[in-house]
Amino acid sequence: MNQGLGAHEGFVFQRFGPPRALSWLPINLGYEERELLDHFICTAPSTLAIFEPDKNEFLSLLVRLVLSDSSPSSVAVLQSALALSLFHRHGLQADVYRFKARVLRTLITSCNPSIESPTLVQHVAARMILCHLELLEMSNNGSLWYCHLVEAKYLIDNAGVDSQNSYGEFSRLVAWVDYHMVMSRFSLRHWHRNVEPVEEIQNSAPVEPETCLSRKVKGVSYYSHEILRHLYITFEIIQKPTNSLYHSDEYENFLRCLESRITDIVPSALEGTSDPVSDLNTAWMAMTELFKIAGLIYLRRASRNFSGTSPQIDTMVERAYLLLDDLGTFNLTFPLLIVGYEARTDKQRMRILEHIERAMTSSSLRSLHGLRSILQQIWVQDDLAMDYELDYLNKLDAVIGSYQIIPSFA
Template structure:
């Protein structure tokens, strides 16, 4: 039975109510998404905002680009899309995006106050309301944007008994899948939202692989889009679109393919060949500057190429470690780690958690550990809101280093080490 917005009081109830209603969007197919025209200027708004809400909106515009985990080089352009979706009109779907943005901004500016919960509840209620109206072209896009902003809000420290960030992420992914959004309909600036969702989905695969609390309730979630493992060909990946960045496609394959020594396929020639194939494909990724970035901002292109190389190195290190489940010394991995440190030193800031985690796991000496902690602290200064999740990353690394230091006369299992530390968290951590 569906829960009405009037009966849903807690965040979990509101999220559940929206999940039930959103499932009904699956019957709508064949949208032709049109480019959204922004308001003439931010001095004009389609909704009436009080002084404090307007200040929060301005704060969101100023800080979101350094707060949201976005997998693309020009975060300001992406922020412009979110603002246009929030201010498109006074419809419930626009209000949902706006209220979610205000919740995130209020959390950033004032901490966990009552306003954060109020804005969040309004966003969820208006999402439910907009599902009852006729479904027009921008509505699904706005639902995806609102879900992802709420996903980030939950990641950053909202008190919950469940990993609601993952629930919002799943809703965004289901909206993309269920309404029949295909490549020809999801082009241009709207493809940025799809990339945003898929980046988080791939990284959530890593979390699900190593977080084993409440295994039975999330078993179905783990199998949302399984990979057929007979080969490591990209076309076998069902959860990641073929037009997503190559590194995301191969990371998804890696997280799905890795077998434990107790698995029957672990010692098979087929598994060995698949690992070799996957390693070759990751190594062969051509790191190019993104299209459409002018020469005047070439620094942005350089930073993006370095970022992609860090993801590539992290993917290779994880593949080598996890596929053989060993934590011992490896000259080849040491070389990749040193290259990663060079790239980190060249970048002003770098805050994607997965590469920092995998590279940080390789720090054996105090000097190496201080070096990775300095990079994390630099990223924390760049975004005071994301510092909460980066502080969690610091804690995870320190727990891993303690395990390494205690293993004096024996070698730790790489997978078990990650499992033990990540599972020690009551709420499933994210690594975006």
């Protein structure tokens, strides 16, 4: 019997053992804060959404940034980690706000136009951890997660990362930020402010437009995986039929070229690994293929605003289900949304819901909790449209736009 990749240690199903006491810290921590740091080390893989093959290795980078020195920027990373850990452990408490306030004060006072590494690296890490904390809270200030993300991206852009030959470990943080920027571009494409929430979505809250929503940032860097770079272009370039460009030969040629580039992506093993068929490599290749499939489905549907049946898309969907079965647990939301959108029978819908339920047992990502409601709304619309096909883009606009705050699909 095939147990699937979920029976082994791998990308999305890694488990940490009990937290080990850290033998040395460059700063003094009380007992409770020490416990919170240990808890962060244990729970970060299920709390942080990252496009990485090895979450253990990425977590080690964050811990090194916490323990690197006793500078204000290093303390900011620590305080953000403690805030996330405290929320994950006990929910929203006054101490969470206290930790967040400390982080923001430290980031503001230690930031200057000539900020350099390692301070820059620590600022980006602290902002991204705060971003994830705000995603978990989804409070009345729900757009704050996007503001922290934009601020992290702004720091990277100002550092001129694209003009540098090597940023070492910083490149991994850049890729982390870029992954969330790509997924937020998808959200913003279909999200509309001041839209009344639908009854099925309970996690919405009104929010005033923030300055960060209109702040201009650069596109993704070359540090990001090629599928993410192509997804970003896809979310940027898709036009609606009402746009005059939609009917131009130039637009059609660009779409064909983009589809060809995504199709030509070959999921490959990690560089520098001795065993190309290890569990880690196999899981990484499966994950990148899932994003490739989701990207192709979205591109074909959205670029032609087509919701009808397609044998080619049906084949890709079935391949995606096989990959999900092999992975056992997969908790990144975008591929689950796009593949789940295609579910037309009760059997297919139960199949994708089972994958979501399985992911929720091992992950606290807030996006997974809203995904089920989003898919059910899409399916209801499909079932009500018995004699005609609904507009693909309008369906996404209606469902995602029903949120009063920006949803994340990272």
